[in-house]
Amino acid sequence: MVTYPYYGPKNGTGTGTYVTYNGINGLGGKAQFAFKSNGELYYRVFWGASPADDKGWSKVKLDEPVPSQTPAYLSLFEKVAVIGDSYASGEIYDKDGRNQHGDQYNHSWLAILARKYGFNYYNYSKGGQTAYGWMHETPRSHGEFTTDNKHFDFYFLNLGINDHNRNSADYAGVKADIANGTNSFYGEYGRIIETIKAKDPKAPIAIATITTSFGDGNYKRYNDVIRSLSRDYGLILIDFGDNITNENITSIVKRGGHPTAAGYAKLAQAFDDGFNDAVAEQEADISNLKELFSD
Structure with missing residues (x-):
């Protein structure tokens, strides 16, 4: 040789x-x-x-390397909730860009993950929702959340798309807005987090950056608020980054500004991977779970 x-x-x-x-x-x-x-x-x-x-x-021809497998941390939980807008409520558009009957909770990304991991879920989300709207409305919002008997082991927060699209960059606000009662994205989102912690104080919470934008650049200020809130309250941050356009998270199949049914399946994978990566990278402690609640 x-x-x-x-x-x-x-x-x-x-x-x-x-x-x-x-x-x-x-x-x-x-x-x-x-x-x-x-x-x-x-x-x-x-x-x-x-x-x-x-x-x-x-x-x-060399085989592609086998990707590393991230732990299925979501399988630890039995009851999971999400607070969000149409991207969380499963508002599906077909291939021709037509809205398919509004919120489709059973086909949302959380429902897909629930079927994958076997946990129960509830969706406090609806199309067009904002942080301010959630705090001042009842159906699938603050009024329902604070009066029902549902409790959860884990929460996802997925707001910001409509907040930045309907408001200026300045409306993103500052940390002092939470305590001062100021109407800003920072203030309203902070009060949402405090509402959750008052109801389920031991439940871990993950907050995600904005999953689509409208090209005006405001979303970057709003993403900075989301990152600050994760530090303020010790939340798990699912950070999809700032280099986003109307085709954010490039694998999502979208028509008319919203995911198709297949798009929600891909969005579910994005949240699944994003959550697992965030737990590992941030060394988040999700082991101190509260006792399970009765329905």
Whole structure:
């Protein structure tokens, strides 16, 4: 067996290591392998010339690396709730951009995750919702949430799309707005978090950055508020980043500004992966779970 530092296929780029094997005393065969520095692998067998002769190479198609598996942390929970807008309520559009009967809770991304992991869920969301709207309305909002008997082991927060689309960048607000009762995104969203903590003080909460934008750039200010709220209250942050357009989270299939049914399945995967990654990266403690509540 002889190793050559430079012989090898000219149809591949990059230097590398080339190994030639010759059988001994007529036994075995003659083969040569080229391990290129750019990650390509070539081989040739019985090419009928010296090792320096650059003929007869075949390129090996390498398998894609197996992605690492993230833990299914959501399977720890038995009762999960989400507070959000149409992206959380499952407002589905068909392939021609037509709204399919408004909120479709059973086809929302949380419902898809519930079927995957087997937990019970409830959706305190509806199309067009904002942080201010949620705090001052009843159906699927603050009024229902504070008067029903439902309790949960875990919460998702998924607001911000309509807040930034309907308001200026300044409406994003500041931390002092929470205590002062000021009507701003920061103030209303902070009071939503405090409402949850008053009802289920031990339940972990994950808050997600905005999952679609309307091109005016305001969403970046609102995302900064979401990140600040995660620090203020010790929440798990699912950060989809600021480099978003109307096709945010590029795998989501969208028509007319909303996901299709297949899009919600992909959005569910995005939240599943985002949550698992956030728990691992932020070393979030989700093990101190409260006792299960009766329905």
